[in-house]
Amino acid sequence: MLAPFSAAAQTYPETRRGDVVETIHGEVIADPYRWLENDVREDAEVAAWVAAQNGVSAAYLAALPGRAAIKARLEALWDYPRFGVPVVRGGQMFALRNSGLQKQAALFVDERVLIDPNGWAEDGATALAEWAPSFDGRYLLYGVQEGGSDWRELRVRDVATGQDLPDRVKWVKFSGLAWDREGAGFYYSRFEEPADGAAFQAANLGQSVHYHRLGSDQAEDRLVFSTPERPTWNNVAEVSEDGRWLVITSSEGTDERYQISIADLEAGEAPRTLIAGLEHGWSLAGSLGQTLYLVTNKGAPRYRLVAMDAVSGVMTEIVGEGEDTLTGAALIGNRLVVETLADARSRVWLHELDGRRVGEVPLPGIGSASGFAASRDGVSYFGFSSFATPGSVWRFEAASNAVELVRGPEVNFSPDDYVVRQIFFASKDGTRVPMFVSHLKSLDLSRPHPALLYGYGGFNVSLPPAFSPSRLAWMAMGGIFVQANIRGGGEYGAAWHDGGRRGAKQNVFDDFIAAAETLITEGFSSAEQLAIQGGSNGGLLVGAVVNQRPELFAAALPAVGVMDMLRFDRFTAGRYWRDDYGDPADTKDFRVLRGYSPLHNIKAGTAYPAILVTTADTDDRVVPGHSFKYAAALQAADLGPKPQLIRIETRAGHGSGKPTDKLIEEVADLWAFAAHFTGLAVESGGLEGYEGEAGALETE
Numbered sequence: 001m002l003a004p005f006s007a008a009a010q011t012y013p014e015t016r017r018g019d020v021v022e023t024i025h026g027e028v029i030a031d032p033y034r035w036l037e038n039d040v041r042e043d044a045e046v047a048a049w050v051a052a053q054n055g056v057s058a059a060y061l062a063a064l065p066g067r068a069a070i071k072a073r074l075e076a077l078w079d080y081p082r083f084g085v086p087v088v089r090g091g092q093m094f095a096l097r098n099s100g101l102q103k104q105a106a107l108f109v110d111e112r113v114l115i116d117p118n119g120w121a122e123d124g125a126t127a128l129a130e131w132a133p134s135f136d137g138r139y140l141l142y143g144v145q146e147g148g149s150d151w152r153e154l155r156v157r158d159v160a161t162g163q164d165l166p167d168r169v170k171w172v173k174f175s176g177l178a179w180d181r182e183g184a185g186f187y188y189s190r191f192e193e194p195a196d197g198a199a200f201q202a203a204n205l206g207q208s209v210h211y212h213r214l215g216s217d218q219a220e221d222r223l224v225f226s227t228p229e230r231p232t233w234n235n236v237a238e239v240s241e242d243g244r245w246l247v248i249t250s251s252e253g254t255d256e257r258y259q260i261s262i263a264d265l266e267a268g269e270a271p272r273t274l275i276a277g278l279e280h281g282w283s284l285a286g287s288l289g290q291t292l293y294l295v296t297n298k299g300a301p302r303y304r305l306v307a308m309d310a311v312s313g314v315m316t317e318i319v320g321e322g323e324d325t326l327t328g329a330a331l332i333g334n335r336l337v338v339e340t341l342a343d344a345r346s347r348v349w350l351h352e353l354d355g356r357r358v359g360e361v362p363l364p365g366i367g368s369a370s371g372f373a374a375s376r377d378g379v380s381y382f383g384f385s386s387f388a389t390p391g392s393v394w395r396f397e398a399a400s401n402a403v404e405l406v407r408g409p410e411v412n413f414s415p416d417d418y419v420v421r422q423i424f425f426a427s428k429d430g431t432r433v434p435m436f437v438s439h440l441k442s443l444d445l446s447r448p449h450p451a452l453l454y455g456y457g458g459f460n461v462s463l464p465p466a467f468s469p470s471r472l473a474w475m476a477m478g479g480i481f482v483q484a485n486i487r488g489g490g491e492y493g494a495a496w497h498d499g500g501r502r503g504a505k506q507n508v509f510d511d512f513i514a515a516a517e518t519l520i521t522e523g524f525s526s527a528e529q530l531a532i533q534g535g536s537n538g539g540l541l542v543g544a545v546v547n548q549r550p551e552l553f554a555a556a557l558p559a560v561g562v563m564d565m566l567r568f569d570r571f572t573a574g575r576y577w578r579d580d581y582g583d584p585a586d587t588k589d590f591r592v593l594r595g596y597s598p599l600h601n602i603k604a605g606t607a608y609p610a611i612l613v614t615t616a617d618t619d620d621r622v623v624p625g626h627s628f629k630y631a632a633a634l635q636a637a638d639l640g641p642k643p644q645l646i647r648i649e650t651r652a653g654h655g656s657g658k659p660t661d662k663l664i665e666e667v668a669d670l671w672a673f674a675a676h677f678t679g680l681a682v683e684s685g686g687l688e689g690y691e692g693e694a695g696a697l698e699t700e
Contacts, residue, residue, distance in 0.1 A: 011643075012635040013052035016045075025587045027594065029566065033632045037567075037625035040617045042197050046628070050617065050648050053631070057612075057645040066682025067672035073476065074664045074671075075101065076412060077469040083393050083407040085371035085383045090137020092159070095393075096128075103659035107131060107142075109159055115142060127657030130175075133159070134183035135243055139214070141177050141186050147618040147651035148658060150174070150573070151199065154188060156214060169218050173204065174573075176236045180265065181243030185213040187224060189236050200620040201571050205231040209248055224248075225261060225271045232575065239265070240287040241331070241374040245310060246271065247284050247292075253579035254459050256281030256297060262310055274313060286331025286374035288353075293318065293336065295329050302493035305329050305338060305355075318355040325493045327462065333378025335398040337361065339369070343422065343434055344464050344485045346384075348372070350401050361396065362403055365389065368464035372396065381406065385467040387438040387481065388418035417441055418475060420465065425518040427487075428510040431499070434491070435484040435515050436465060437524065439475055450678035451480040451525035453516055457488035457508035458537035458580050460497040470667040477671075479680050480524055486511035488537075488580070501580045503592050509544050516545075516552050528554050531674040535559035536622055536654065537580070543598025543630060546609060550639075553609040555677040557670055558598075560615050560622050560654055563630035565597035566590070571623045599630050607640035610677040612670060614647045621654035642677065 017032040040046045061067065084096030084105065094114070098105040103124030106116040120126040129143035129152050140159055143152035154169035154177070175189035189209050194202050208226035212218065225248050227233040237248050244266050250259040260275040260282050275282060280298035287293065290310045297303050300321035308315045319326070324340040324347060335358065336351040346369040348361035363369050367386030374380075378398045385391040390409035396402070420438040427433050443449060452474055456463055463485055471481045485491045488500025488508045500508040516532070519525045530553050534542045539561020546556045566584050568574045582589030594600060611634060615627035631646035647669060649662060658666075675682055 011056075013049070013056055015049065015632040015635065017636075024566065024584075025590045029594075029600070031567075031629075033629040036628035036632060037201075037571075037623070039197065039201055040624065041200070049628070053646050054648055057647050060643065060645060061612075061647070061669045061672060064669075064672040064676050066675060067668055069682050070473065070477070070671050070675070071664060071668040073473050074469065074667055077473050077476070078660060078664060080390065080409055080411045082391065082409075085381050085393055086406075087133060087373070088375075088379075088381075089133040089135060092133070092137040094131075094133050094137075094140070098660070101660055103661055104128060104657075107140075109137075109140075114140060114159065114162060115157065117144075120144075123651055124659030124661065125651040125657070127659075129657065130177055132177040132179060132186075134179045134186075135181055136183050138183055139165075139179075141179065143172065143177070145657040148616055148654065148656065149200065149618050150620050150654070154212075165214060167212065167214060167216075167218075169212055169221070174207070174234060174236065176238045178237050178239040178246070180211075180239065183214075185211055187211050187237040187239065187246065189234070200618065201623055203571065203575055204573055207234045207236075209235050209237045234576075238284060240284065240292075241376055242287055245287050245292065249282070250278070252278055253576045255579040256460060257579075258282050262292075264310070274308070274310065283328070284374075285329035285336065288331065288334075293329065293331050295326060297494055300326075301495055302326060305336065305351075318353070319351055320355075325462075325491065327490070328372065330372045330374045330380060332372070332375050332380045332396070332398040335378070337372045337380070337396070337398070339372060341462055341464065341491055344436070344462060344491045345422075346370075346464060350398065359401055361401060364392065364394070364403070364405075366465070368466050386465040387420045387436065387467060387483075388415045388472060388475070390415075390467045413472070413476070418472075423518075423522075425514055427507070427514040429507070431487070431507070431511070433484065433486055433511050433514065435482055435518075437480060437482050437519075438471075439480045440478065443478065443480070445523070448520075448523055448526045448529055449478065449480050450529040450675065450680035451482055451519055451531070452674060453482045453484060453512070453519065453530060453532045454538070455484045455486050455512045455515070455532075455534050455541055456536075456538040457486040457500055457512065457541050459488070459577075460490040460494075461537075462490040470663075470671070473667070474671060474674075477675065477680055477682060479675075479678075480519075482515070482519060482524075484512060484515040486515070502582045502589070505581070505592065505596065508541060509548060509596065512541060512545050513549050513552065516549075520552075527552050529678045529680075531555040531557065531678050533557040533559070533670075533674075535561070537562060539563070539622075539627075540565075540598060544596045544601075546611065547596075547598060547601040547603060550603065550606055550608045554679075555610045555612070555674045557612055557614070557674060558627075558630075559613075560619055560624075561598065561613070561626060561630070562622055563598045563626040564600075565593040566600070568626070571625070572620050574622075599626075599633055602633055602637050602639075604637035604639070608634070608642065608644065610642040610673065611644040612647060612673045613645065614649070614666065614670070616649040616654070618651060619654045624648065645673075 020031040020034040079100035086095035096105040104117045117128040127145040129145040131142040152172040156165045178187040209224045210221040246263040248261040257278040261271040263271040285293040303326035305319040324342040328339040350358040371382040393407040539558040542558035615624040634644035
């Protein structure tokens, strides 16, 4: 029997309480763990605290019953070949592949390995990030990501020889990679070099677009576009599929409110403003001559597709707003592919250039399709997956509206053994909210079962069905996996997003709580069997609902969460999030933020669920200080006998670039922890050798 945890018994490592107290908007706010905001790489006391916390957590997690069996199951489910959606340039096909348990995916050109990052670092934490072949396929521009950081170093590889050119471009973050038509150079976005020791915490300001000519030093790169009078603006460049138009998207936060500047590269034009002001969202779907095809929310909360003359700026509607949310579009040959979400599931339509609908693109089932990209030859590729359906790659031909399987998964389980249903529930204010419920078909639903409820609820991010080996492992053990499409996301357009941000943020928590209550009242699970999970903004979600309804959950798994809502905008990319959260400097916004901030609303003296906080030392998106302070505050409060632990990964960031073995170790800890406190029995069966194709997703 694992021993109970308590602050009084000094089960947790000791955490020094500082004396920081501030008066903010007339309210006295104590911040005793402010010192834990310091960079673990620079501050010895923070490093010692991290080591002590990891020591306690590692010992506890290693002793959990069934962890070894869970890890073995995860390795078996992860061990299948995986393929990315290919990009074709110069008659060559570029695509990522992972043979199964490789730490990082390798990039192939046709059947030849072009870049294999698995030899870059012993721990596998140096990753291949974004990449883009030149139009003629001669060169590959790619980013190197160290330890999960958002920073990138750009390099160029000669595709024929497999050797890198001497070019190195640094201090790149949140950038597009855009070649010129001739392959002589590329456009990218960068920030100024941070001060010593500040790279992982300082606010990111002054992003500018530069052009790098191959063979030159970065110091010689030409400044193409900047907004020094507006240092909070981001400026990101792309080049149209025909190579003619440079399109620069300027933004200030996370809202889809952009200014668009363009340059006719054939004419040698300097960038000029095409769409002024940060008022609406615009994304390029393709170009034909001087006509740009753009997806926009101007006059259409669920988005529409328009054509705009790049010279005059005259706009014509091509595909109007519909009942489903338009999430993307691509000009493929002389037809337009329009991607939509219908109750969080993908539907894709084919249109003529004048907007006439040709028909629905025949997807292989009900799930998530992604990757359609503009192409001049009328062919594109896309990926498809669902909760129990691993990703497959398909070829699409616009002229015939036909799809063809290119790469299908070969897996050691039967997708037909699982069922996914979509159900709807009423939130606190009566709003109808969908969620997906997935489990083994053989599960006896006449009684409740351990369940894992996942949510995000922010930044206009939609959660369609998608495959994950970790979630499948939870279901294979007899657990129920549930994904709630709560407000704050983009499933139903701008109104759904607006209904869960700033002053309406409580709706997100109410929706998630209502999802949990529905699982209980409908008999899927019980409060003693229910775990919740979310990452980043979803980590905030988990922290907030645990404070508001601690009795409703058996276990909570907040990952890389935004936990201090009074100081989130002080670090790296945090200032962007004011669009969704509000501004702590504003009195009205402060009252809202103070009311739900996970760090500031812990209910000492109340029995809490078991909590396993996870973060990483190199997370420069949501700095780990959020989780450090939150964990310290949890451990200092009297929250009952269940543990409140923190697991801190080393040489890892917000999630991207994490090697496979680290992912498996982390999920093994998470699932062992959640299984223990929800009563999920861990067995080793259920992985008899099976190789088959994916089954269809069932709904109701």
